[in-house]
Amino acid sequence: MMHINDIDTPSVLIDLDRVEANLKRAQDYADMHDLPLRPHVKTHKLPEMAQKQVALGAIGITCQKIGEATAMADGGLTDIFLPYNIIGTSKLDRLVDLHARVTLSVTADSTDTVAGYAARFGAAKPLNVLVECDTGAGRCGVQSPEETVELAQQINDAPGLTFGGLMTYPPRGNIAQADAWLHKAKAALESAGLPPKVISSGGTPDMYRAAEGTATTEYRPGTYIYSDRMQVAFGVGTLDDCALTVKATVVSRPNVNRAVIDSGSKALAADAVPAPYTGYGHLVEYPNAVIIALSEEHAVVDLSACVDKPLIGDTVRVIPNHACVVTNLFDMVYLVRGDTVEREAKITSRGNMR
C-alpha cells in the first residue's frame, strides 16, 4: 500500500472517510425531509463518486456540460440533468447522441433555446425540458412566473419535448424569496394546465435548510461532497469536513516569517473566500499561517502568527478556497483513507468544457 508520504507534490488528495461522512450527512437530511437529491458532479468529475452518491439514494446526477455528462454516461450513470441552455448545431448533435444513451433532462430560459431543442428531438423519445428561473441569484433564468408559463407552453406544444418543471439556482441565504417565486410560478402553471412535475433547487451553502423551500421537489448540491473553505465560511460544517486537500512542499523559507510552497494559482486557483477568512487556502498543519499571495506555481505563506514553522522540504496539506475549480486543474487525484493511498483516479472530463 502506498503511503501519502510517498506522493509527490503538488497533488490532490481526496479523503474517502470524509467523503463518505459528507455524503451520508446530506442523504440523511434529504431522507428525513423526503427531498430527493440529484448531486452536481462538477465538484468531483469522477463517475465512481457519482456511483457512491446514487448508491446512497440520489435519484440521478446533475452535470454542467455535455462533455461532463458524456464522461458520466461512459462511467455507467443513467439519469442525468443538464441545467444549461444547450445552444448551437454542434452541441445539439452531441445532445441527441447523449439522449439516446441515458435518461436526460435539460434546461431552457428562452424561446430560442426551446426552439433549438424542438427542431432536433422527436416524439419517439421526447426530450425533457425544465424552465430555468432567476429567483434572485442574477444568473440565467426567466424573470417572472408569467414567462415560465410562456416557455412551458412552447415546450408542451413541441412534439419532441416534454415540460419537466422548473429549475433554479437560488440566491444564497434567501430560501424564502426563491420559494415565494417558485410557488407563484407553480400556481400560474397549474392555472394554465401545465403543472410542473419537478421543481429543482440547489446549492451547498443552504442545503441543510433546503426543506424550508416548500415548493422544491428535488435538490442539487455539488460542493458538499468535498466541502472547502468557502463552504466553511458560509457555515456549512467545519474545516474537519473538508475532504479535498492539495499536498504541497515548502520549497523556500526566505526569512523567519515567510514560507513559499509549490502550489500557486495553477494548483489552488485564485478564487477568493468570504470574510472573515482571508488568503488562498488553509494549511492544515499550520492553522495560523496565511497564504497571502499566489503566483502561478508558488504560494507565499505568512508565518507571523505561527509558533512552529515548517522547514524547507516539509510537506503541508492545503484546504483550498474552492474545491470544484481545483478538481478542474489536475489530471488525476489520489483517493486516500487516513495515511493510506487506496488508488488513483483520473479526472476524465477535466478540461472537457463543452
Add this chain to the structure above:
Amino acid sequence: MMHINDIDTPSVLIDLDRVEANLKRAQDYADMHDLPLRPHVKTHKLPEMAQKQVALGAIGITCQKIGEATAMADGGLTDIFLPYNIIGTSKLDRLVDLHARVTLSVTADSTDTVAGYAARFGAAKPLNVLVECDTGAGRCGVQSPEETVELAQQINDAPGLTFGGLMTYPPRGNIAQADAWLHKAKAALESAGLPPKVISSGGTPDMYRAAEGTATTEYRPGTYIYSDRMQVAFGVGTLDDCALTVKATVVSRPNVNRAVIDSGSKALAADAVPAPYTGYGHLVEYPNAVIIALSEEHAVVDLSACVDKPLIGDTVRVIPNHACVVTNLFDMVYLVRGDTVEREAKITSRGNMR
C-alpha cells in the same frame, strides 16, 4: 481551411499575427539594448511557440516545472533554465534525467536546496545553479547580498555544481531598487572571487524598461507573447496586442441589460485585474460590457453601457485578465490567422504541475 466561426465554444484562439508582432517587438527591444532574452514558456506551454522565440533570437527558454521543461525537451528545445528550487528525491531523479538531455540551469535560495543538488550531480557533467535573490518582490530568494556569497561559495565548493550567477523576479515598477540590490551582490561576489556569469531578471510588465537594470545580463519575459488585460492595465501595449482570446457563446439574455456566456471560472479563471479595469475579461465585440460575475461554467455580463447588445447564440471573443492561467485550463488551442484556423495545438504540459 476551417473558419473561426466553425469553432465550438468555449475555446481558446491564438492570433498568430499578434503573436509574431509581440515577439518581434520584444526581440527588437532586446537586440537594440544588447540584452538577451530567455522567454518563459509558462504562458503558452507549446514547444512550437518556444521554437518561434528561439528562431527570433532568444538564447534559450525558461520553464517553471520539470514537467513543463520535459515537454519542451520533447519538443526539441535544448537550453532550459528552471528558476525553481527543486526539492525531494522524486523531482531530483527527474532533474537528473532532464540534465542528461539538455543544457540545464536551475535555481537555489537555500543551503538545503544546494545540498540536494550537490548530492545528486557529479563532476562529469556539473549542474549549473543560479542563486535566487529577493530584490523586493517578496517571493522566493535570499534576503541579502551577503547570503548570495554564502550560497555561491557552497555551490562552487560542490564538485557536481557550477555557480551560474544570480536570478530575480524583480518588484514590478521598481527596476532601480532591484538593480541596486543586484549591483551590491555582484560586487560582493566579485570580492569573493565568484563573479556571476549571468544576472537574470524577468517579467513582462517592465520589459520595455528592462535595460534600465544595468546589472541585468539576460531577461525572462513570459506573458508578452500573448499579453492580456493585466498587462494592458500595467501599460504594456493595448488590447489590440492581446493574442489569446476565449471564444464564447451567449447562452442566455435574462433581461435587457444581462447576458450570460458559456465561459466561467473554469475557462477564464478568477484572477483579478488591476484598477482602473474591472471584471473578469474584455468582450472584444462589446467593449463597454462588463463581466461582473463568474460561476464555474457561466459568466454574467452587464450590458448597461452597450448600445448594441448580443443575441442568444451570438459568439464573442473574450480577452482574459490573465492569459497564462487560461492556457493551463484547456487541453488544446486553435492557432488562427485572421478568420482562418491554421491548425490545432495540444497543450501537452497542461496540468503537468511537477
